[in-house]
Amino acid sequence: MRPRIPRGEGLTLAALLVWAAGLFLLPLALLAWVGLTAQGAPSLSPIVEVLGSASVRRAFWHSLESAGMSGLGALAVGTALALLIGLTDVRGKGAFVFLLLLPMMIPPQVTAIAWIQALGPGSPVLGWVGLAPAPGSDHPLYSGGGVMALLTLQHMPLVLLLILAALRALPRELTEAARIAGAGPGRVLRRVLLPLLAPSLVAAFALAFVSALGNFGIQAILGIPARYTTLPVLIWRRLSGFGPSVLGDVAAISFLLAIIAIAAISAQLMLQRRLRSQVTGPPAQSLRIRLGRLRPVAEAGLMLYVGATLLLPLASLVATALVPTYGVPLTRETLTWGNFAEILFRQEATIRAFANSTLTAGAAALALAMLAGLTAYFLSRRDVARRRAAGAIAVLGDVSYAIPGLVISIAFILAFIRPLPLVGVSLYNTLGIIFLAYLTAFFAIALKPVTAAYAQLDPALDDAARVAGAGFGRRLWRVFTPMVAPAAASGAILVFLTAYNEVTVSALLWSTGNETIGTQIFNYEDGGYTTLAAALSSVTVLATVVLMAVLDRVGRRLPPGVVPWRV
Missing domain, CATH: 1.10.3720.10 (MetI-like)
Incomplete structure (x- = not known):
């Protein structure tokens, strides 16, 4: 019998596997090899050596702190917004979701620049209303707290997307049975929806954590002036300062960063397996809370959030772009x-x-x-x-x-x-x-x-x-x-x-x-x-x-x- 020569599907799948091996496996395998070998033999000494550096240990802690705290913040804000939009009768949901997702699509370095100009002493928008900080005062965002705050705003849309998708996937029968049994909206939310959403909440936090861990733009633009150095910034500074000669040292730090990300994803999968609940029934809108007189208040709150987190920094960004020098107030005479x-x-x-x-x-x-x-x-x-x-x-x-x-x-x-x-x-x-x-x-x-x-x-x-x-x-x-x-x-x-x-x-x-x-x-x-x-x-x-x-x-x-x- 002649050996069967793969054609069509077989060749295409083989080509995909070769592509994946060349672009996914090979570079990461080389990174692991450089980060875990010493003198050509497998060893943990490169990791131990970099962890012996005070600057690496400090950056390691700052990375965990900023990613963890901003992940929790994004989880809290994103879940609250998802529940408000997904479970109530607020109007204009599509427009609100579109606006709330914009920060995710705006580059992090742009987000950082916009907020620096929005809240700094030279803020054109705050200057118009007389709320700009005094000239020469410290910028409130040049700190670890500022880094965490902007990472929270940048990655909150990821949580919002994931929780909204999870709400759409829940069957209607569960909440209808609870309502028939006399449970109010709050009790249904606590006893039925949140337990069913637990795996999605874990996944949302892990996604926000990993995204914040590797967010270079915000960490660099805010962290460098504040001397709040994280692992990505440390990698960039060492490689840009010393060039390819420090690749071995940088590879070990990079491998350490990759291990943190993989550990976070692995912990997420383990927790999801433990928290998962089996449900039956077609996906549908699980709960619709009528807000009544509170609906205008909820819609005003959403508009205020969008204005504070999106319009304020973008208006400051554009106003700064229209003046000849940063700090000059925007007037008809200075506009350029x-x-x-x-x-x-x-x-x-x-x-x-x-x-x-x-x-x-x-x-x-x-x-x-x-x-x-x-x-x-x-x-x-x-x-x-x-x-x-x-x-x-x-x-x-x-x-x-x-x-x-x-x-x-x-x-x-x-x-x-x-x-x-x-x-x-x-x-x-x-x-x-x-x-x-x-x-x-x-x-x-x-x-x-x-x-x-x-x-x-x-x-x-x-x-x-x-x-x-x-x-x-x-x-x-x-x-x-x-x-x-x-x-x-x-x-x-x-x-x-x-x-x-x-x-x-x-x-x-x-x-x-x-x-x-x-x-x-x-x-x-x-x-x-x-x-x-x-x-x-x-x-x-x-x-x-x-x-x-x-x-x-x-x-x-x-x-x-x-x-x-x-x-």
């Missing part, structure tokens, strides 16, 4: 568009950054849409072996998304600092390494919507196409692609929004000529060019809002849950 003209037409580095970010984020979004479509196809198959292989790729994507972006950067430097075999070309200090890092860091974002879309398709479609004689490529192109294309486009837009403004992944990978928007904003603020940083940040916020509006419009034709803020 010169900062926008400078960044859009005269600064070569900024113009390159726009082009580079558009190219790398756009290419990554398109590539991940195709890779996610292929992976989700195999995840939905009835063939156990192929489904497990695709499941392994999905797990690697989830792990890579959970690991802080700065750790991904160090792993890619280790993997690609030398020229590639056979071709002899090095990707280090090129846009290529940033593009590949984006594929690794954001694959999970692209995969989720496409997987959800495939789950709604009848497997008989594939069987019918096979009976009709269609091969793998024809089935994929003519049957499945048209059906999952909207979800794939949704995932691609989410990837583009995330990658276009990010700074965590590219902070250590960019070089002169290969700047990105995120690194350019950070460099402007770090160099003291506050008005230019504000102008560039304002442009990126506008681009983010426009792209989210496009996704919202496309989402009207997509299945529920594909576009996160559509409720």
Whole structure:
């Protein structure tokens, strides 16, 4: 018998596995090897050595403290908002969710800059109402508490999204039975809903914790002036100050950071298994509390929260971009568009950054849409072996998304600092390494919507196409692609929004000529060019809002849950 040569599905799945091994396993394996070996032999001495440094121990504690406290804050605020929006009859839910999710899509370095300008002595908005701090006074955000507060606001939308999705998945029968038994809304919430939401609450905290752990923009812009150094900032300072010669030391610190993230996810999964409750019945809106006379008060509270956490910092950001020098009050005489003209037409580095970010984020979004479509196809198959292989790729994507972006950067430097075999070309200090890092860091974002879309398709479609004689490529192109294309486009837009403004992944990978928007904003603020940083940040916020509006419009034709803020 001749050996069977894999074709179509087999070759495609093999190519996906090779891609996953090259971009997920190889860089992280090299990071683990460098971080856990001494003189070529496995050893814990590199970890022990870095933990012997007082600066590393201090940064380690600051990372745990800021991630833990901000995770709890995000859990409390996000859960309260999710319960208010998901369980009551407040009006304008879609608009409120859209506005509440905006901070998540705004780059963290922009969030930090906006809040610095909103609450500082030179705040244009507070200056208008006479509430600005006295000139020369300490900025309230330059502290550990300031870092935690902004991390809470940045990652609260993650909790909001997860709890809203969990509320939509609960069956109606449970709350109806409790109401028939005479339980009021408060008792139903305490005795029925919150216990059922316990696994989701644990997952929400873990997600906020891991996101805060690797959030470089806020930790750097607020933490460096406050001397509140965390592990990501320590990694950046050592590598940017000493270059590739400290890769071994930095790899050990990065491995330590990755271990914290993986431990948090593992603890989450263990707690979820213990807290999970089996429920039956179709998902539906579980409870609808009529607020009556309190509804205007609740809606006013939501508008006040949006105004305080979104409009105040953004208004301060734009006002700072419209004055010639930071600290000058915005009046008709001082208003200028010169900062926008400078960044859009005269600064070569900024113009390159726009082009580079558009190219790398756009290419990554398109590539991940195709890779996610292929992976989700195999995840939905009835063939156990192929489904497990695709499941392994999905797990690697989830792990890579959970690991802080700065750790991904160090792993890619280790993997690609030398020229590639056979071709002899090095990707280090090129846009290529940033593009590949984006594929690794954001694959999970692209995969989720496409997987959800495939789950709604009848497997008989594939069987019918096979009976009709269609091969793998024809089935994929003519049957499945048209059906999952909207979800794939949704995932691609989410990837583009995330990658276009990010700074965590590219902070250590960019070089002169290969700047990105995120690194350019950070460099402007770090160099003291506050008005230019504000102008560039304002442009990126506008681009983010426009792209989210496009996704919202496309989402009207997509299945529920594909576009996160559509409720």
